[in-house]
Amino acid sequence: MSDPAQYAALRERGPVFRTVIEGLESPVWFVSGYEACKEILHDARFIRDESKLPGREGPSLAEQMLGAVGMPQEYFKYFGLLSTSDGEEHTRLRNVVARAFTARRVAALRPHLEQSAADLYATLAAKGGGDLIMEVGYPFTTAAICDLMGxxxxxxxxxxxxxxxxxxYNPEQLVPAVKNIVGYYRDLIARRRAEPTDDLVSELVKPGGIHRDLLAEDVIISIFLLLTSTGIAPPAHFLGQAVLTLLTHPGQLAELRARPELLAKRAVPEILRYTTSVPTGGPLYAAGDFEFRGCPVRxxxxxxxxxxGVNHDPARFDGPDRLDLSRDPGPGIGHLAFGSGAHYCTGAALAQVQTEIVIDTFLLxxxxxxxxxxxxxxxxxxxxxxxxxxxxxxVRL
Incomplete structure (x- = not known):
């Protein structure tokens, strides 16, 4: 479900309610309230690693999703490494991934991103138009994540x-693609170990480095697969959605053009709140029996x-279904599009910069x-x- 208007009726059932999600075997607690969601994301009683639950039987939700698209079980180990870990293990893994998104790396990348966006605009304009997602979003985000990784x-x-x-999500394409990506990164690791360069790949495979406990090849491949799978397609589609949001709200676009200073601090956070790049976050699991906001969680x-849904909660936002580029986000970033707590998206700063640059280049x-x-x-x-x-x-230009 990606239409925020559909959440109004659901929210009447409460900020947390029991339901069945299409494609999954077991019912889940669905969270549509902002404060309830933020509380859960910071509550240590809810964990990400289902395998750590005593007495667990059957496939996890993540395994069900992978199985549903025909992924061979031997490749399950390359998915969810960071999103399904907790505690010290998660902190160690997150610190590795975060090395790709340091403030220094993202700041150094900005001039390249601006030039890339300008070049992509010129190419599209010379043709008189095209598909903004396929011809701009994908090459733009691919260049960014590949630059960061090396x-x-x-x-x-x-x-x-x-x-x-x-x-x-077609098994006939998806499964070979994963096999090819895994094979490519296995070869790249071997090349960087033989001839290191000044990039993230070489840093992670360096013998005796500060992350020497994380240098198992499967772990490194999982990290690289995570960076490319989450750093290319989701932001590419979101950039298209961001442009669409502004084109379908001409009054707001006119205000932004009149007040471009709103772009970074107000407009982009509001667009992220309004459209939200990933509609549903990864599942968490109750590590015990307890009551949460009146719900008997087991x-x-x-x-x-x-x-x-939570980014359109009227208990948190005034007129949540109204796009307001001058909206004061309040403390922090003012939305949960990137999650919150220990699993806050490591690529959030890059996503913010990418969105600023595309809007500035293509619409301002x-x-x-x-x-x-x-x-x-x-x-x-x-x-x-x-x-x-x-x-x-x-689009036409």
Whole structure:
């Protein structure tokens, strides 16, 4: 579910309620209230690693989702390494991943991103238009994540192709794509161990480094798969959604053009709140029997936070279904699009910068971009366990 209006009726059942999500075997606690969601994300009684629950039987929710798209079990180990860990293990893994997204790295990347966006705009303008997601979003986010990791430019088209196959969710494309990505990173690790360079890959495979306990090849491959799978497709589709949001709110776009100083501090956080790049967060599990906000939570119960739903909670936001680019986000960033607590998205700063640059390049510095089809004709596709995403954005310039 990705339409925030649909959450109004659900929210009448309470900020936390029991339901069944399509594609999953077992019922879950669904969280649609902002404060309840934030509390759960900071509550140590809810854990991410289902395997740590005593007496657990049967496949986890993550394994059910992987099985549903035909993923061979031998590849399960490459998924969910960071999102399904807790405590000290999660902290160690997060520190490794965070090395790709330091403030220094993101700041150093900004000029490259600005030039990349300008080049992509020029290419699209020369054709008179095209698909903003496929022709701008994907190459833009691929360049960003590959720059941060140190993947050679010559290898990027094949990485992009595999990721696009991955998000097709068609087993005939998805499974070979994962095998190819794993094989590519296994080869890249071998090359960097033989001839190190000044990049993240070489840093992680360096013998005797500060993360020597995390240098198992499968762990490193899992980290690289996480960075490419979450750092390319989700932000590419979100960038299209962000542009669509502004094009379908011409009054707000006019205000932003009149007051471009709103872009970083107000407009981008509001767009992230309003449209939310990942509608549903990863599941958490109750580590015991207890009552949470009047709900009788039992040991092993799964809890699924609706990030889009909580970002439209009227108890937290005034007129939550209204886009207001001058809205004061209040303390912090003013939304839960990136989660909260220990599992707060490590790529949040990069996503913020990418969104700023694309909006600035395609809608503020240049003002001829418009939709090439009516909004109700735009394609959307299902993301297993996450909701729906905008599949393409045809535009004219």
């Amino acid at each position: 993947v050679e430019e010559a290898d990027r088209p094949q990485i992009l192709g595999w990721i696009m196959d991955l998000v097709s 040991h092993g119960d799964a809890v699924v936070p609706s990030l889009l 510095r240049n003002r001829t971009l418009e939709l090439a089809v009516e909004p109700d004709r735009l394609p959307f596709f299902d993301v297993p366990g996450k909701g729906t995403a905008l599949g393409g954005l045809p």
